[in-house]
Amino acid sequence: MTHILVVNSGSSSFKYQFIDIESEHTLASGLVERIGQPAGHTRHTDAAGETHERDLPIADHTAGFQVMLDAFEQYGPSLAQHPPLAVGHRVVHGGKRFFEPTIVTPLVEINIEDLSELAPLHNPGALQGIRAAEKAFPKIPHVAVFDTAFHQTLPSAAYTYAIDPALAERYRIRRYGFHGTSHKFVSEAAARFLQRPLGELNQIVLHLGNGASVCAVRAGESVDTSMGMTPLEGLVMGTRSGDIDPAVLLHLQRRTGASSDDLDEMFNKHSGMLGMTGNLDMRDVHAAAESGDEGARLALDVYAHRLKHYIGAYLAELGRVDVISFTAGVGENAAFVREAALEGLEELGIRLDPERNGARSREARRISTDDSRIAVLVIPTNEELEIARQTFEVSQAAAE
Template identity: 70%
Template sequence: MSTVLVVNSGSSSFKYQLIDMDTEQMLATGLVERIGESAGHAVHTIPEDDVPSADRTDAPQTSERDLPIPDHTAGFRVMLDAFEANGPSLTRHPLRAIGHRVVHGGKRFFEPTPITNLVKINIEELAELAPLHNPANLQGIEAAQKAFPDVPHVAVFDTAFHQTLAPAAYSYAIDAALAEKHRVRKYGFHGTSHKFVSEEAAAFLGRPLADLNQIVLHLGNGASATAVSGGRSVETSMGLTPLEGLVMGTRSGDIDPAVLIHLHRRTGMSFDDIDTLLNRKSGLLGMAGANDMRDVLSRSAAGDEKATVAFDVYVHRLKGYVGNYLAQLGRVDVITFTAGVGENSAPVRAAALSGLEAFGIRLDPERNEEKSREARRISTDDSDVAVLVIPTNEELEIARQTMSVV
């Protein structure tokens, strides 16, 4: 059995999955959180149907612990204790490799990369482009290397899939020398999800990836759109940071940069204040007081005008990007919705594609309303453009990319 442990580390938490790469089945998943606080919390879950009985103990399939977890190194010890107590056994399923999600690879990293000391130095240097993410990713890498010193570690970068963008797509219209010196350009994010979903869409349709023009809409609390031609990202909505593009749960998405100057001049808001405003207090939360689309829809149905406007702005921006990518690609074969909102919100899907029938996009209302956790078609049989819902699986994509280099 070839098993890969996938780690997604934040500043005060990390998530993990153990995946059997022979079957691509998830063997265990877990979360270690509240790292550095007085009381940490850890959850370890074994899917009921995926683990042989030999790998189970009498412990419940989901186990939880509350205990002090002073740092990420201690967090990995807690994780190892959970595997030992609850399974599956890492002795019976020795790790082939560990794959780490790293948010920002700049323009240096365009493929999965075995982690060396030089790679860690580069990840740390790129932290200026992702100060909330890269340092935390690096903490997880170093803690994992202490826990598993003899296992290959691989970095998989969110930005890598978008390194195929042309200069016309990734360049900002500012002073070229200034942009080059300070690495100001569009990088794009959610790359592992967009890559996974575009490949799954081709497989679902039974068509070669190289023949398809696609629009992938990753709609979660963070949201992004990508135009994919022949399996290559050619345009994407997020930019230098994950702030650009679509309206999100707490992020503003696209905004006139002069708004920031105006707020600074009129209110005295500092750059940190504006950063907090745009990243944590804007989007659906800022407009409707709720960052969860289900709450926004519920409030709108109850007559909350702010929630209705928030939904309309969200869909207006989303439809604008669909139209943009229709023009950029020239021909679109498939549009795919994914992530929490994309997979589960029929009203968002219907509103985003409403009125686009002239472009060969025809949604089937009954298919769109069906509840399912499986990949499915929600367009009519005679729609020129196939519209799909495909659950994303970034952990599996990270595991696949990790295996490709070990």
Template identity: 70%
Template sequence: MSAVLVINSGSSSLKYQLLEMEGETVLANGLIERIGEQAGSVKHSVSAEGDEETFRNEEPVADHSAAFRVMIDAFEQHGPSLAENPPVVVGHRVVHGGKRFFEPTVVTDLVKINIEDLSDLAPLHNPANLDGITAAQKAFPDVPHVAVFDTAFHSTLAPSAYTYAIDAELAEKNRVRRYGFHGTSHKFVSEAAAAFLQRPLGELKTIVLHLGNGASACAVDGGRSKDTSMGLTPLEGLVMGTRSGDLDPAVLIHLHRKAGLGFDELDTLLNRRSGLVGLSGRGDMRDVVEAAESGDDAAALALEVYLHRLKHYVGSYIAVLGGVDAIVFTAGVGENSVAVRGRALAGLERLGIRIDPERNASPERGPRVISTDDSAVAVLVIPTNEELEIARQSLSVI
């Protein structure tokens, strides 16, 4: 069998998935959390014949190397056997590839140096991704390792789309430009939408709305990213669980001068104390919707701000694309929130976008249409699968 091990390494977590690629099925997946803390959490799930059995344990996990030993122990104790399902490649999610990486790349010492050099653009992510790569290479020294970059899909942006209107020399020296993120998800979902609609990918104009705790929109023209809402960092764009999204940059200057906030405080404000949390005190969309429907004014306003920004980007990307064939919702909120999907596109009937309330409210899972039969624009829900996309790309380069 052609098994691929996919690794998503965070600063204090290790998420993994073992896939059998001939049938593109998940053999096992797991999550190791609280790495480096006194009490670590381990979850390992084994899939067989449509059923999944989950094993949990709590034990200290000192670092990422220890996390890989814990992972291997979980495979040995609970299966499936790595000896019987040896990975032919290990695929790694890396958040920031800058301008240097625009396709899946076999990891070499030079690649690792470059990932580290790009850490100033993603200080919370790239160092953790690199720790995972280094630990994985020790655990699987005879297997090729491939880095798949969140930013790579957006390497097709035109200069007019990725350039910020600031001093050009200063921007070039400090690598300031739009990079975009969630590229692995946007690529997978836009291709899955074309397959679902049985339309040639090269002919399709699609807007993908990846709505989770982090959220981004992407205008995809013929399978290529043409515009995206996240920028130099994942902070720009849509309203998110704890992030502000778009903001007048003068707000930061004003808060520094008037409220005395320093750089670290402003960073914390925009990344951890803004978005839905900042407006309503709730970061989970389910809680926000429930509170709004119960008459909570702060939650209602938070939801309206969220939807207004979302609709703003949909309209903008229809203009950027010169029309749209499909709008696709994905990720946690996009796949599960009936209220967000319905209200985000309400009032756009004159643009050929019509939502069917019954289809939208259906508890069905999997790819599905939620627009009416007479809607000129197909509105879809497509579950994202970043692990499968990483596995596909990793396998493609070896």
């Protein structure tokens, strides 16, 4: 058996992929959403690429997993003929307790629940998915793969905030970082693309999607990253403000009477590109800017300024950078973002090739000139495959 089921579960939905770890091909994928609502929705894509959708009530995650099993049974591939070796679960927050993929046990579940304080929008849903999956697949290992784990190699100077250490320890305040599975996958894929040993490379990886983060990677290990205790810190994102003076929150609280929950909602869900332009899609913001919308142009300038800020910071921190990689929805597809982020950095050894940058492709590719001292790449991320790889390794080790 070389098949791994990967599950990414939220509070009212979960996505899944069924991966043949030997060929690294996805055999099926799907989505179960609107769990607990009057009308649920499911989508299952089989090995032939055919998509099958249903609308039906889905009471909870356990019912959702049964709907998923029914889809496998009806549309394939058959889990009876191709049983999964293990189930890999994406868990956003592992705190400082989990620094590697971990076989799920009752104690691990207790710890994931305890860490929900640090990720109240994510960990509870992941735990619901784990418990439902354990009921559906009670005889195989379940592995938790944590978004924060890759960043456990951060040096103390990078993860420590300048506050009272006793207060920080008591309330678990430190930089944790996120998108770890993507940063790990992309940094390793970049080394393979360049045909160079991972241990020789200093890299900057920019994961730019609706959520966005930058990671400085030295010899395959994360040494700094833009997201902090929560995913709010760092880059401008789809709906998150990224870096902001903490006193802004206090000022708004005093002047508007906003509660902490109001501010949480404002800076996580109604800021970023959406807050500045009223639009979440980077393509639409760019089109508006091109047609003369000054607000959209300013938003793009703010977005690029923040990217350049972090690239410069990590160039200085790493001392020598061999490769810069762009990934995720915006990073892989928005040539204008890549151009804006690197414009003016030629004296630092970064020379973008406009024709290569403008060419569209779903493959890993170089977009810098041949004489650029720092290679600039576009590397499509695959977090599900990375979770499957880690799940396979851990489950195999546990079986030995």
